[in-house]
Structure formats: C-alpha cells, structure tokens
Amino acid sequence: MPALPATPIASGDSPAQGGRGSRYPRAAPAGENNAGAANVYAGVDTDAAAIAVRGVSKEFRHGRRRLRALDGVNLAVGRGEVFGLLGANGAGKTTLVKVLLGLARPTSGEVRVRGRDPRRAAARRRIGYLPEGHRFPGYLTGKASLRLFGRLAGVAEGTLDQRIPELLELVGLAGRGGDRVGRYSKGMTQRLGLACALVDEPDILFLDEPTDGVDPVGRRQIRDILLATRRHGTTIFINSHLLSEVERTCDHVAILHQGRVVREGTVEDLTLPTMRYRVRLGEGQAATAERLTGEGLNVVASNGSLEVEVADLAALNRLVDRLRADHLLIAEVSPLRAALEDVFIEVVEGEERAAAVSDPGPRTPDPGGGR
Numbered sequence: 001m002p003a004l005p006a007t008p009i010a011s012g013d014s015p016a017q018g019g020r021g022s023r024y025p026r027a028a029p030a031g032e033n034n035a036g037a038a039n040v041y042a043g044v045d046t047d048a049a050a051i052a053v054r055g056v057s058k059e060f061r062h063g064r065r066r067l068r069a070l071d072g073v074n075l076a077v078g079r080g081e082v083f084g085l086l087g088a089n090g091a092g093k094t095t096l097v098k099v100l101l102g103l104a105r106p107t108s109g110e111v112r113v114r115g116r117d118p119r120r121a122a123a124r125r126r127i128g129y130l131p132e133g134h135r136f137p138g139y140l141t142g143k144a145s146l147r148l149f150g151r152l153a154g155v156a157e158g159t160l161d162q163r164i165p166e167l168l169e170l171v172g173l174a175g176r177g178g179d180r181v182g183r184y185s186k187g188m189t190q191r192l193g194l195a196c197a198l199v200d201e202p203d204i205l206f207l208d209e210p211t212d213g214v215d216p217v218g219r220r221q222i223r224d225i226l227l228a229t230r231r232h233g234t235t236i237f238i239n240s241h242l243l244s245e246v247e248r249t250c251d252h253v254a255i256l257h258q259g260r261v262v263r264e265g266t267v268e269d270l271t272l273p274t275m276r277y278r279v280r281l282g283e284g285q286a287a288t289a290e291r292l293t294g295e296g297l298n299v300v301a302s303n304g305s306l307e308v309e310v311a312d313l314a315a316l317n318r319l320v321d322r323l324r325a326d327h328l329l330i331a332e333v334s335p336l337r338a339a340l341e342d343v344f345i346e347v348v349e350g351e352e353r354a355a356a357v358s359d360p361g362p363r364t365p366d367p368g369g370g371r
C-alpha cells in the first residue's frame with residue numbers, strides 16, 4: 001500500500017492547528033480545511049500516527065440530491081492519544097468513524113489506520129468498535145455475546161474463558177452475564193457493547209457515543225475504564241456530544257460542523273483562560289459586587305466569591321487595591337477557563353452566523369456537480 005505523500009511541514013501556530021502541546025499539525029481553521037489537504041496534513045507521518053485522515057469527503061445520495069456528510073476533513077491522531085470528535089446531530093461523526101473502519105468508502109480523500117488502508121480486513125485486526133445504537137440478539141446472554149464477538153475477532157477459547165468474566169466485572173455486569181441481553185436496560189446494553197469492543201484487547205478503540213443512556217455512576221466507570229485502557233497504550237477515538245465527558249477524558253478534540261473540522265486542538269488549548277477571574281475573600285469578609293463594578297470591571301457575586309470580568313490586568317489589580325484599601329483579606333485570585341461547552345457553542349454559532357452572512361448555498365451540491 002503506497003504511503004501518503006510527504007509534504008512540507010506547516011507552521012501549526014494557530015490554535016486551530018494544535019498550538020502548544022500538539023504532537024501533530026492539526027486540521028486547518030474553518031474555510032482553509034477544505035481548500036486543499038497539502039499543507040494542513042503536512043508533516044504527519046502517516047505510518048507513525050494511529051489515525052490519519054486527509055481531505056476526506058463523503059457524499060450520500062438522498063433521492064435526486066446529494067448530501068455532503070464529510071467535507072474535506074483532515075485529522076491526525078497520535079498513538080496512545082484519546083481523541084474526541086465533537087459535533088451536533090448530523091455533523092458527520094458516525095460517517096467519519098465508518099470511513100475509518102473501512103465500513104464506508106470516502107467519495108474522495110484518504111485514510112490510514114496504523115499506516116494501512118482500513119478497507120483491507122487484515123488492517124482491522126485489534127481494532128475495537130462500539131457502534132452507535134448497537135443491538136445484540138436478545139436471546140443471547142451477555143457472556144454468549146462476548147464469546148461470539150471474541151470468536152469473530154479470533155480470540156482463543158481458553159483466553160475467552162478467562163477474559164469474559166474479567167470484562168463483565170470491568171464494566172459492572174459481573175452478576176448479570178448469564179441474563180439474556182433482551183432483558184438488559186439501555187445502559188447495561190451499552191456496557192456490554194464496551195466489553196465486546198474490548199474483547200480483542202484492541203490497540204485502537206472507536207467509541208460512538210459510549211455513554212449514551214448510561215447513568216452518572218456508569219459514565220464515571222466508563223471514563224475510568226477508558227483511562228485504564230489508555231494506560232495500556234490503546235488509542236481511543238470517541239464520538240460524543242457530551243462535552244463535559246469529553247473534556248474530562250480526551251487529550252485532543254476536533255469540532256465537526258456540517259462535515260467540516262472547524263476547530264481542533266488540545267482541550268487545554270481550546271479552553272484557554274479568559275479575562276474572567278474568581279476572587280475569594282477570607283473567612284467572614286464581604287464586599288458588594290455593585291460597589292466594585294466600573295472602571296473596566298464587571299463584578300458579580302457567585303457562591304460566596306466574586307467573579308470578575310476585567311478589561312486588562314491593570315483593572316484586576318485596581319480591584320485588588322480597592323479590596324485592600326477596605327482592609328479586606330484576599331484568599332484567592334484565580335483565572336477562570338472557558339468550559340468546552342462554551343467553546344463548542346461559540347464555534348458552532350459563529351459558523352452558522354458566518355454561513356448566514358455569506359449564504360454559500362445548500363450543503364447538498366447540485367446533482368451532477370463534482371462527479
């Protein structure tokens with residue numbers, strides 16, 4: 001299989017291209033991402049990366065119309081990374097995972113998983129997959145489902161004898177492995193799906209909405225399982241719109257909007273500190289927010305602290321001066337980060353506003369165009 005051509009290294013300076021802490025040049029900012037793959041995919045060693053996606057588009061026919069589910073996607077996921085693909089319903093997340101698993105053929109572009117074309121069966125060995133909304137045959141027990149998936153993956157019977165109880169224990173189904181799956185709750189089905197995805201001890205794990213239908217305790221368990229799996233060196237690719245989950249679990253994230261990667265980077269990069277600070281006063285100390293507001297300061301009281309939005313650092317220091325002039329003791333001044341959810345909403349709304357202004361036409365290309 002020919003390797004993807006090497007291209008010159010991109011600067012990668014912009015936050016959308018990864019910024020600090022990024023091991024690979026990341027996808028281009030909105031607009032550029034679709035312009036041509038050459039210099040945004042640049043520098044990624046596609047054999048070394050666990051997952052490499054270059055210029056991938058995927059169109060579906062909807063009657064006479066064609067819908068572009070993926071539109072020039074470029075991504076690279078390093079080995080051992082936990083990568084989160086975020087996007088609203090219909091953004092193209094599941095389509096991309098199917099392309100990465102060789103289950104769907106891209107209309108254009110190339111993907112490599114561990115340096116190989118995933119449409120070749122041999123390239124899919126030791127890849128775990130938890131599909132979105134999966135269903136097991138209801139007459140099978142949890143144990144029998146695991147054995148079936150283990151056999152399909154070529155795991156030896158003796159190994160399965162040992163691994164199945166371990167996996168049931170891991171996902172919190174130890175007492176229910178003998179029950180028929182048809183009697184499982186949604187969350188139990190999801191846990192069993194995760195166990196099935198792990199049966200082959202995969203070195204890449206694709207999870208499409210892994211915590212769908214799982215209660216908060218179960219979500220935490222799944223997070224712990226993923227972090228433990230990752231410690232064994234497994235690369236994990238998660239599709240999700242549960243942003244707080246992604247924020248806690250993933251190293252890198254990309255935001256997909258209408259088939260295009262519109263923001264990408266480490267969670268830390270995307271949630272950079274804002275010009276908002278929490279100011280906590282010492283025990284028994286109080287200051288009224290209204291009195292402090294003004295001169296580049298916007299102060300609100302929140303949970304016994306003050307949350308301050310400042311124009312610049314000088315304004316923050318003026319606030320400190322005023323509190324000290326009132327002989328108040330300051331216990332903490334800490335910057336507040338934007339939550340990933342805030343970033344997601346801002347990015348998606350920004351894209352929609354930009355689309356409304358430039359009105360680039362429907363996402364469905366003209367029938368007959370671009371064949």
Ligand SMILES: Nc1ncnc2c1ncn2[C@@H]1O[C@H](COP(=O)(O)OP(=O)(O)OP(=O)(O)O)[C@@H](O)[C@H]1O
Nearest residue numbers: 060061067069087088089090091092093094095096
């Ligand atoms: N097999 C298919 N045939 C036709 N259209 C499809 C097919 N699969 C997906 N699509 C369309 O592609 C677009 C992206 O769908 P996709 O399932 O990838 O979204 P998603 O981001 O996974 O959404 P969700 O969060 O709801 O799971 C949607 O408009 C969908 O209707």
Ligand SMILES: [Mg+2]
Nearest residue numbers: 093094132208
């Ligand atoms: Mg989906």
